[in-house]
Amino acid sequence: MKTIDIVLAFLIFALILTCAALLTLSAAPLVSDAPVSPSPEETEAPPAPTLTTRPSPSPAPSPSPTPDPSREKLLTLVNPWNSVPEEWEPELTGIYVYTLYVPERGEIYVDSCCFDDLVAMLDACYDAGGNPYICAGYRTHDYQQMLFNNKVKRVIEETGCDPDAAEMIAARSVAVPGTSEHELGLAVDIIDWDYVYLDEGQEDTYTQQWLMENCWDYGFILRYPNDKKDITGIIYEPWHYRYVGRELAAEIRDSGLCFEEYLESLS
Ligand SMILES: [Zn+2]
Numbered sequence: 510m511k512t513i514d515i516v517l518a519f520l521i522f523a524l525i526l527t528c529a530a531l532l533t534l535s536a537a538p539l540v541s542d543a544p545v546s547p548s549p550e551e552t553e554a555p556p557a558p559t560l561t562t563r564p565s566p567s568p569a570p571s572p573s574p575t576p577d578p579s580r581e582k583l584l585t586l587v588n589p590w591n592s593v594p595e596e597w598e599p600e601l602t603g604i605y606v607y608t609l610y611v612p613e614r615g616e617i618y619v620d621s622c623c624f625d626d627l628v629a630m631l632d633a634c635y636d637a638g639g640n641p642y643i644c645a646g647y648r649t650h651d652y653q654q655m656l657f658n659n660k661v662k663r664v665i666e667e668t669g670c671d672p673d674a675a676e677m678i679a680a681r682s683v684a685v686p687g688t689s690e691h692e693l694g695l696a697v698d699i700i701d702w703d704y705v706y707l708d709e710g711q712e713d714t715y716t717q718q719w720l721m722e723n724c725w726d727y728g729f730i731l732r733y734p735n736d737k738k739d740i741t742g743i744i745y746e747p748w749h750y751r752y753v754g755r756e757l758a759a760e761i762r763d764s765g766l767c768f769e770e771y772l773e774s775l776s
Contacts (some may be wrong), residue, residue: 540673578622583754585693586772589680592687593650599694600648607631609644609700609730615645620694623728627697630720630727637718638659644707644748645698648691657683681743692733695752697729721747725762728755762773 533551541639567727601618609618619627627643632642648656660679665672676685690696698707703713711717721731732751733743743749753761760769 518627567568578620578754580754580757583695583752583757584772585695585773586768587688587690587693588769589685589688593689593692594618597693599647601694604628604643604646607635607641607643609642609705614652617643618694619646619697620752623695624756625754626728630724630729633723633727634716634719637719640702641699641716641720641721642702642705643697644690644700644705646696647694648689649688650692652683653689653692654686661759679741684743690749690751696732697750697752698746698748699750700748707746707748709745709747717747720750724750725758726755728752728758730768731759732760732765732768740767740769 515705585594585597599620600622602621602624604617604619604624604627610616631641631643644770657679661672661675664670664675664678668675668678670678684690686692691698699716700707700711700722701716704710712721720729724731729750729752731747732749733741733746735745735747738744753768761768764771764774766774
């Protein structure tokens, strides 16, 4: 064999070995300690929860679309010194049970936020042997004006006093337009069907006694108690109930304060 053939054979052999080595390397698994970039999905995943205490359970969805009333709405004060807020717009729902329908006055409405509690309260009162009827709910400003004008007229007829004095007397029992809780849609007058008079005799009826004892559990307060006339500016009305929601009603009951005093205690 010539020398050149030997060299050529060696080179071919070396080339075959090199190719075999390269093929072996390319088939080997890739092992690296370099950081692997996360996939886009991983970078967008939410961080792991870091809560150390169990979160409170989510409230069950309400079957009603009516949103919960705000605390600010429930605590809105309307009295002889505080008028109905100008921007106030009640969302009204008609009450067709336990109502005293008077044609010229029309149907009785309340703000939707108190509808369920009101009906539940009257159902419970009825089941307990009471005979409750709503004789007033939401009033428009114009209707309150008409009631007030009528009252002033009656006072003048009965006492012969001048109109200014008559308005002052009338305001003790019929709110001056713009200062009636009935314009909020959060107040109702409830009477006993067996005693259909808006006077202090209501407190002797079983219906009122039940309501005064239990209204708090349904989010209502007896708004004008007998011993708070100077603070509320309104005579004792054992028939006028104001909705503030169950939580606040329980707080007010436990405090023993009337609404004005309770609000004062918060400030
Ligand atoms: Zn009333």
